[in-house]
Amino acid sequence: MYSSLAIAIHDAESRGLRLSAVALEAESRDNGRSVADIRQVLGRALAVMREAVSRGAAGDLRSASGLVGGDAAKLREGPAGPLSGTPFREVLMRALAVQEVNAAMGVIVAAPTAGGAGVLPAVLTGLADARGIGDDGLIDALATAGLIGAIVAERASLSGAEGGCQAETGAAAGMAAGAAVEMLGGTPSQCGHAVALAQQGTLGLVCDPLGGLVELPCVFRNATGSAIALAAIEMALAGIEFAIPADEVIDTMGQIGREMDVRYRETAGGGLAATPTGRRLARERLYQLKKG
Amino acid sequence: MVSILDIIGPVMVGPSSSHTAGACRLGLLARNLVGGTPQRAHVELHGSFARTGEGHGTDKAIVGGLLGFRPDDERLRTALEIAAGEGLAYTFSKTRLGEENEVHPNTVRITVERDGNTSVMTGSSLGAGRILVSEIDGFPVEVHANHHTIVLVAEDIRGSIARITTLLAEDGVNIATIRVSRRHRGGDAFMVIELDEPPGDEVRDHIKELAWVRWAVKLDRMTG
Numbered sequence: 001m002y003s004s005l006a007i008a009i010h011d012a013e014s015r016g017l018r019l020s021a022v023a024l025e026a027e028s029r030d031n032g033r034s035v036a037d038i039r040q041v042l043g044r045a046l047a048v049m050r051e052a053v054s055r056g057a058a059g060d061l062r063s064a065s066g067l068v069g070g071d072a073a074k075l076r077e078g079p080a081g082p083l084s085g086t087p088f089r090e091v092l093m094r095a096l097a098v099q100e101v102n103a104a105m106g107v108i109v110a111a112p113t114a115g116g117a118g119v120l121p122a123v124l125t126g127l128a129d130a131r132g133i134g135d136d137g138l139i140d141a142l143a144t145a146g147l148i149g150a151i152v153a154e155r156a157s158l159s160g161a162e163g164g165c166q167a168e169t170g171a172a173a174g175m176a177a178g179a180a181v182e183m184l185g186g187t188p189s190q191c192g193h194a195v196a197l198a199q200q201g202t203l204g205l206v207c208d209p210l211g212g213l214v215e216l217p218c219v220f221r222n223a224t225g226s227a228i229a230l231a232a233i234e235m236a237l238a239g240i241e242f243a244i245p246a247d248e249v250i251d252t253m254g255q256i257g258r259e260m261d262v263r264y265r266e267t268a269g270g271g272l273a274a275t276p277t278g279r280r281l282a283r284e285r286l287y288q289l290k291k292g
Numbered sequence: 293m294v295s296i297l298d299i300i301g302p303v304m305v306g307p308s309s310s311h312t313a314g315a316c317r318l319g320l321l322a323r324n325l326v327g328g329t330p331q332r333a334h335v336e337l338h339g340s341f342a343r344t345g346e347g348h349g350t351d352k353a354i355v356g357g358l359l360g361f362r363p364d365d366e367r368l369r370t371a372l373e374i375a376a377g378e379g380l381a382y383t384f385s386k387t388r389l390g391e392e393n394e395v396h397p398n399t400v401r402i403t404v405e406r407d408g409n410t411s412v413m414t415g416s417s418l419g420a421g422r423i424l425v426s427e428i429d430g431f432p433v434e435v436h437a438n439h440h441t442i443v444l445v446a447e448d449i450r451g452s453i454a455r456i457t458t459l460l461a462e463d464g465v466n467i468a469t470i471r472v473s474r475r476h477r478g479g480d481a482f483m484v485i486e487l488d489e490p491p492g493d494e495v496r497d498h499i500k501e502l503a504w505v506r507w508a509v510k511l512d513r514m515t516g
Contacts, residue, residue, distance in 0.1 A: 212344025
């Protein structure tokens with residue numbers, strides 16, 4: 001697999017291919033699986049993503065602690081805001097939906113992780129459905145997202161415990177942005193700018209879940225992460241270029257993660273988890289968990 | 293090397309790929325070491341596993357893995373209750389397996405016992421469901437479980453690699469990678485063999501029966 005997005009972009013553009021094509025080629029070569037076989041596995045992941053969106057949108061789930069659940073349904077049915085009727089609102093709704101399923105120990109696709117599992121299905125299926133793009137296009141997009149995630153894993157990290165939330169919802173936003181730009185007709189270079197634009201917007205983002213539970217703020221970080229991805233997609237497709245190459249933005253994320261205090265890496269020792277309300281809720285809810 | 297399918301996956305029960313899916317896989321590998329559901333298991337949690345494991349269902353996931361449940365099995369939710377019915381008695385403790393910057397934050401040491409056989413495994417959950425087993429029965433190893441893997445310790449004698457690769461070839465499995473190391477000439481040779489296909493139990497037994505093989509384990513592929 002590639003460890004540099006610049007090299008993947010160069011390979012794709014010099015051969016007139018899309019990033020998904022070079023990604024599938026590399027995956028097939030690495031693991032001796034046919035491209036059709038890999039696409040089939042990605043297709044199953046897509047089906048699970050769609051099920052999680054529907055399951056969460058129903059609005060009847062609560063997390064183990066009861067801290068989160070039911071908010072996706074508010075975006076689906078609740079009062080209108082400035083984004084009502086736009087794919088933007090639909091994407092936010094889907095991000096909450098998948099993450100609410102995750103918090104309730106439902107079945108999701110960790111892409112790249114469970115804590116960041118809402119962004120990719122929300123952005124990709126939300127935009128594909130709005131544009132009438134079918135499963136083949138979505139499967140290609142998942143391959144491109146996988147390529148970007150693999151590069152982040154290689155150069156930085158995909159673990160909140162190692163790199164904070166920038167390595168989870170941040171990486172997911174980069175993956176979703178790059179993949180969606182390809183799905184919507186952008187060039188490989190534009191995909192690279194989308195990754196950089198999304199990832200720069202999440203640099204330094206800490207992982208500070210209340211009581212260490214993947215619930216709060218995780219559910220909402222998936223929605224705001226999706227919003228950052230949408231902003232990056234819009235800018236990249238408009239031809240905006242980010243001066244720092246995606247590889248270097250990813251390296252920076254890794255560096256910041258390594259320098260990040262352990263309190264901000266999923267340990268519930270800092271950030272929102274350490275606020276008076278955060279501590280109180282965690283105390284009450286963990287007690288609930290033990291009792292339940 | 294990272295695979296796209298590691299990134300877009302696993303399909304899993306929430307809420308955390310490192311604390312739930314990765315933990316489940318580590319439980320499955322510990323189960324491998326004793327060839328089935330252990331009767332007793334002691335689980336020592338280090339770092340973030342110890343601090344936030346409970347809220348992430350790490351306990352349920354490891355016990356579920358020990359019971360043979362995969363990361364996408366919804367029975368993980370109730371694994372702690374199911375364990376007793378399956379004859380598994382488990383205990384948990386929090387521990388410190390090393391310095392903060394030397395040991396991965398999501399690390400666990402699992403001691404399993406089945407039919408009088410005891411095995412100890414230390415492994416880490418690296419994120420996105422990826423895992424690394426770093427020690428088995430006191431031997432330092434490096435197993436990612438992206439392939440079916442055989443790990444063995446043998447006396448350093450001529451032809452040992454040829455003998456083992458022949459046994460595997462006769463079993464019809466293809467070797468993806470093989471790493472051999474030893475501390476000094478004539479010292480124990482350490483082999484990690486990654487395979488494209490699952491080897492049969494007989495081939496592992498044949499390897500174990502070789503007079504100069506001191507120890508061997510077979511670990512299932514956890515991905516794909």
